[in-house]
Amino acid sequence: MPNQKPASAKLLSCPGCEKKNFQTIPALRMHFIAKGHSASRCRKCQKTFNDVLSLIQHYQKYTISTDPPALVQVSAKAKLDNAPSPARKQEKAEVVVATAHSAETLKEVSKDPKSSTTRPSRVPLPAVEDYVVVEHPVVEAATLPSSILPISLTPEEQEAVSRSLSTRCHPPKRLLAEGYIIEGGTVKNKEFVCNSCVPLNQFRDTPRPSEQSAPKRRAVAIDCEMVEIANHRQALAFLSAIDALTGEVLISRLVQPSERVLHWRTRHSGVTASLMSKAVASGEAVKNWKTARQMLWALVDSETVLIGHSLKHDLQVLGMRHPKIVDSAILTAEAVFPDPLVTGTMTRLWSLKKLAKAFLGADIQVGKNGHAALEDAFASRDIVVQCIRRPAQLEEWAKRMRVEEKDRQIAREIQRKLKAAQKLEGDKKPELGRADRKGTRRKQTKPNLKVVGRAKGLAQT
Template structure:
């Protein structure tokens, strides 16, 4: 007879690991599980007694490091206090290392590229705890009541000045994203700060293992090795050990990472926004077309490197290094970045597959009247054709916003 029974679905299991695995996948009887040592108990009271036993006596709180190796929030700190340089390599790719005497200048350039609060709001970031996100949600979002501002700066406590983050998510039962991993590195040195799997706080409907390679076996192993963080709250707390409100957070479309962490932070450099602004600089101050460049595409077309070569699987550490490299090269080689952007803009305005063009001599059609300030060098000498027929300038704007690029 089986030793362990799930009180929710009545399934029986012969061993504790098997019923714990079941609890992780379904959320059933999770209040009977010890998230620190992966044991399952027949009652919640048994688990509580176990948690209060000497085996799980909490360690004394460790003071925040005041080591000169910590990258602090004040930009005027001398570079002699910068973190040590570490080798940066993932797979076949070697990433850029910054020497100590380079880090201060790069930080100043990074600081100047932080996006405005308005730009972040337009891209879907939550910037106001009272109003919430301004963009229409594509899927259920976490409760705004769970969101918290990044802790305020405390001069006596040193935190990192710039941190790159990346999260991976599974799909919860309500269709929303649930955090299952968090990775963070120091932007200036590339040193790893956090790289942990996260125990989901809700039952999972789809682990999306085909995307990131994370499933119950990987999570279970991390728990057994005491390397997993207990839910998004613990993950956010772990990140907060390294950042405060003055830290610049960097990443690729990290508005979704912020949502998974229930985090409000407005000092951001987003590599996806940088690319969009560079390509559509002629639309400054206006809503940009919906085209966005993914991290893998940016690495290939701008940096000339291949990521996710192992079956397309996303690896947190590879993604943070790649996002760091995109931003870093955009700062260090602005001419090269602009050359990439100019080509991307030309490619964007080219007629897409299925669209026809007609050259009408003696006539010049441009969509300027729609409010899109397309450069003169890209003046269209033809009407645009869609499934709805020929489009003149007056119809171009509406068609553009309803097209899939």
């Protein structure tokens, strides 16, 4: 019997703006949310819906045929001639289309019984493009900065790491001591939090799990890049999110700042005005920080473990309060400074760059084009994974850092004493006269007693 394969499917269309260039439902859904389209009614037939996914699935019948794709006869010889090379096999990997729904504004139940029972379909993986959300399995090295080679976990290792992450989440007292926003009443300033653009009254808790929504990710690593706006505040400009267990890239998007940018901080953020303008004009940039937060909530809930480095800054520009956090900066510092009472801030937090070198042997943040959010997200994720999988390496590093920190404290104490001695010596010096301060008269010096004595002796003789 001749081999058969289905013909390629047509592109999907957006029911909000009728844009027709989407290869996967997740990419179309992210575009729909980012643009702020209404999910309540179909533009063609005026039928009402309760969620985005049902509307998207319903709308496709107006743009693509509902009949099954035609089968193309393929001979065995042609199949061998057209067999993909090993380099192209990853490009043609297949993924199951996710059916994650927003936990805050979207409902899972659809009024259309056909659309509500539609099973996930398998679609070919499109090529990864900058700033376009594409869900795919293990990330190809070509899509990441050359300095990062993500740690690959087997299914058994994923289960073990997931269990360990749940026990490594920092207690609320530790998060509060390190400056995290964990509840609405923890900050005195009710308008603006620290240097973030998000007012405190717009912070929201990550939605809880819902029986009506699809299961969310168990662990996600995120990193944000910020730009400077008025009053030295920070605004979200780029968001990256990866599945911390599988290594899948979930989000890698520019985010349009909510206010006028005063400084792009390209050296650190990697974002320029021209890059943002092009992304906004093409519709590839996320509309604002609220939409970016909504995109993240489509993937996580309050039971998801969030991983990051100094994650409090990322959560502040997203306006999020999250209960389960593993911060690579806190995790490593706690190994150096064990504090069972959790009474204050850590004595020292090590930078992501130094931790990546120590635990991964990777040199990150070395380019002239600024930090890469995806690179930082993978680095923080891999550092946490290494700390869990290799506790002996963590303890050995912690011992070295304790010795180094003692040397630093001794050096600081010596420097403090030197400054105190110099200050005391300066206080003992006689105050100069007014004329001396103005420089109109030469500075008076103490007489040399030996010279004076000899002069007196010569005068007497």
